Amino acid sequence: MIYESEHKGAKMRMKKKVGIPRALLYYKFEALWTTFFKELGATVIISPDTNKTIKDLAVRYAPDEDCYSTKLYFGHAIFLKDKVDYFFIPRFGSDHEVNVGCPKFIGLAQVLDSLFPDFPEIIMPYYSKAKANHGKRRLIRIIFEIGFKFTLNPVKILRAARRAIKAHREHEKNLYISESKLEKWLQSKVSLNIKPNLGNRNEPLKIALVGHRYLLNDNLSNLNIKESLAEKGVDVITSEQMPRRLIEDQMNKLDYNMYFDYVRELLGTIMYFQENNIIDGILQLAVFSCGPDSIILELASRYSQRTSGPPLLQLVIDELTSEVGFSTRLEAFLDMIERRN
Numbered sequence: 236m237i238y239e240s241e242h243k244g245a246k247m248r249m250k251k252k253v254g255i256p257r258a259l260l261y262y263k264f265e266a267l268w269t270t271f272f273k274e275l276g277a278t279v280i281i282s283p284d285t286n287k288t289i290k291d292l293a294v295r296y297a298p299d300e301d302c303y304s305t306k307l308y309f310g311h312a313i314f315l316k317d318k319v320d321y322f323f324i325p326r327f328g329s330d331h332e333v334n335v336g337c338p339k340f341i342g343l344a345q346v347l348d349s350l351f352p353d354f355p356e357i358i359m360p361y362y363s364k365a366k367a368n369h370g371k372r373r374l375i376r377i378i379f380e381i382g383f384k385f386t387l388n389p390v391k392i393l394r395a396a397r398r399a400i401k402a403h404r405e406h407e408k409n410l411y412i413s414e415s416k417l418e419k420w421l422q423s424k425v426s427l428n429i430k431p432n433l434g435n436r437n438e439p440l441k442i443a444l445v446g447h448r449y450l451l452n453d454n455l456s457n458l459n460i461k462e463s464l465a466e467k468g469v470d471v472i473t474s475e476q477m478p479r480r481l482i483e484d485q486m487n488k489l490d491y492n493m494y495f496d497y498v499r500e501l502l503g504t505i506m507y508f509q510e511n512n513i514i515d516g517i518l519q520l521a522v523f524s525c526g527p528d529s530i531i532l533e534l535a536s537r538y539s540q541r542t543s544g545p546p547l548l549q550l551v552i553d554e555l556t557s558e559v560g561f562s563t564r565l566e567a568f569l570d571m572i573e574r575r576n
């Protein structure tokens with residue numbers, strides 16, 4: 236028995252540690268990546284929720300001209316660097332024939348690698364359907380190239396990939412709500428986020444919270460917006476939860492193609508609620524110095540001027556955004572909605 240537990244202990248110690256910064260695309264591919272590495276037998280270490288230490292590292296080491304979310308990525312990666320054997324920072328361009336993600340997602344791994352020579356090896360597969368015509372063959376190659384770093388068993392690698400894809404699909408299925416659930420949310424029969432504190436109110440205010448997933452799910456960078464809204468009696472739906480068909484229907488109404496993939500759900504959500512006028516307000520959070528956000532801010536603002544939909548508040552966030560100023564604007568917005576109602 237003693238021998239067995241020692242043997243197990245040695246095996247555990249030999250497990251390779253893969254670090255994944257909790258930032259940017261992690262918020263989209265969390266289930267896919269973590270399942271894959273765990274199934275390969277690796278220990279997956281994800282950086283904690285953004286905290287003051289991580290933010291300080293980000294501000295100190297990231298290039299000034301980067302957007303706030305990319306700066307935070309730097310903070311998360313630096314926080315993890317001495318705790319892992321590998322980093323996993325894919326250079327992910329797109330999984331769509333035409334539409335692309337942010338160019339930052341592609342360059343980040345190489346920038347970190349060249350700026351920080353003391354970083355552990357970065358696993359940085361490149362995949363872009365739109366720009367490099369990558370498809371299944373490329374994906375299989377990537378899966379095996381990564382897999383062989385952790386096991387020599389090809390069956391185990393294929394099984395890990397299959398389970399990872401299944402976990403990813405499951406994650407998306409749970410995230411995107413159906414149109415009937417949206418209807419129930421509108422009638423206050425279900426809550427999709429933190430239950431609102433109604434206080435003296437009979438009904439909660441209904442607000443769509445729109446923004447990048449890595450902003451909406453990172454409480455430090457969004458200044459705890461979901462909790463603040465719930466405390467003020469607001470029932471929230473986020474752009475990442477919206478039924479996909481409604482987003483795509485809105486995108487089809489544009490007379491141009493919205494080329495940046497991840498902002499389609501942002502603009503689609505705003506357009507849908509502006510057109511249908513079925514909620515009390517829309518709150519759009521944008522990241523300072525984000526190129527795609529600056530386009531969406533402008534388009535959303537023009538669209539809302541053309542329609543008689545709910546009021547739209549747009550807030551741009553960076554590392555200097557003060558909690559007091561932020562909360563004052565939020566309260567003024569909610570007061571205005573109350574008066575309007």
Ligand code: SF4
Nearest residue numbers: 302304337339522525
């Ligand atoms: S989409 Fe905007 S916020 Fe996201 S990484 Fe690119 S520039 Fe930064």
